[in-house]
Amino acid sequence: MSTLKEADQQLIRLLSDGQFRSGSELGQALGISRAAIWKRVQRLEEFGMALESVKGKGYRLAQSVDLIDQISLQAELGERAQLHYQWVTESTNADALALAGPVRRPQVFVTECQTAGRGRRGRQWQSPFAANLYFSIRFPVSGGFAALGGLSLAVGVAVAQALQELDPQLPVTLKWPNDLLINGAKVGGVLIELAGEMDGQVDVVIGVGVNGRMTGHQARGIDQVWTDLASELVEMPSRTVLAACVLSHLLDMLPRFSQQGFAAFLDAFDRYDGVRGKSVQVQSGDQMILGEAAGVLADGALRVETAQGVREVYGGEVSLRVR
Incomplete structure (x- = not known):
């Protein structure tokens, strides 16, 4: 995926309110042809922006764009x-x-x-x-x-x-x-x-x-x-x-x-722990640990109560299990 050029950024600003703008209006504002506007509209869709085109009205973004100030x-x-x-x-x-x-x-x-x-x-x-x-x-x-x-x-x-x-x-x-x-x-x-x-x-x-x-x-x-x-x-x-x-x-x-x-x-x-007290499986390296999540320690390790005793896990990926 390419980057957004200055003209693309100007086009986004013009369309950011979600209102229709005609191709001629956009072309005049950017100093380019209507055909060039169409090409730039296609580029915006590469970046996940959905655009609508209606004959007689022009172009608009399907939802307004909220840019960070x-x-x-x-x-x-x-x-x-x-x-x-x-x-x-x-x-x-x-x-x-x-x-x-x-x-x-x-x-x-x-x-x-x-x-x-x-x-x-x-x-x-x-x-x-x-x-x-x-x-x-x-x-x-x-x-x-x-x-x-x-x-x-x-x-x-x-x-x-x-x-x-x-x-x-x-x-x-x-x-x-x-x-x-x-x-x-x-x-x-x-x-x-x-x-x-x-x-x-x-x-x-x-x-x-x-x-x-x-x-x-x-x-x-x-x-x-x-x-x-x-x-x-x-x-x-x-x-x-x-x-x-x-x-x-x-x-x-x-x-x-x-x-x-x-x-x-x-x-x-x-207070925010969403897995404590729940049955979990933890993929840690090449090990799969099954048990009940029992909170974390002061060094960030996850405590898991397993059939073989409590395990302390320092890295891995947790999935919840259906009992």
Whole structure:
């Protein structure tokens, strides 16, 4: 998939309100022919934007586009972090990893669309244009790799708390180690990667994706039960407000995690734990562990009560089992 050129971006802005615009009107605004407008409309569909064409009316986006306001978002972040914003990128995690480091303060990478978004275990993360929230934070942690146990769980807590700030009644839960669920359907995920270690400091990259407002057509590549915030919230905020809320909670969490580790978030995780007390199977490396989830430890390990005794699992993928 190619990138969006300046003329494509101008076209999106012109069509972002969901109203019809004639080909001649668009061509005049962009200084190109009606035939060139048609070609650019076709390009937008490559990025997951559904367009309608009606003879005598022109073109419009099937749903209005809510672009992130880069200036407003940086103002909300203030001096806590530096914002890097792009319309389209391959992966915000890849952008964060490519940054020359180490960094002195958190660096936040936000995009409207990822062409090669990644989930855990190399899975593709569906990232249609301006539909969801896609961002990564690169930040330094003292204490080296050993200080990172439970980081993905602390991130999950911070994101869950942000979503409940938008709606205190939102039934969000966490599935160890990195999924956010609402009523059992996935609404978001976390991907942690390491950018390198120098002099006892390790730079960590936290990737977060949260489903905002996504059509079934845009989500056709998702192979699990999913939901989005527009379907679950009483009132859906703008993507700028959503990004500011989630990022603010994470930027408040990071210094505390750096100083106290996951132990400071253990009680909060227990409140959101969506698998505790349930029958699970955990794929950890080449092992399949069957048992009942029994909470997590202060270092982020999942406790599983098996027929052979309690197992402590530090990495893997959890699936719920039917008793």
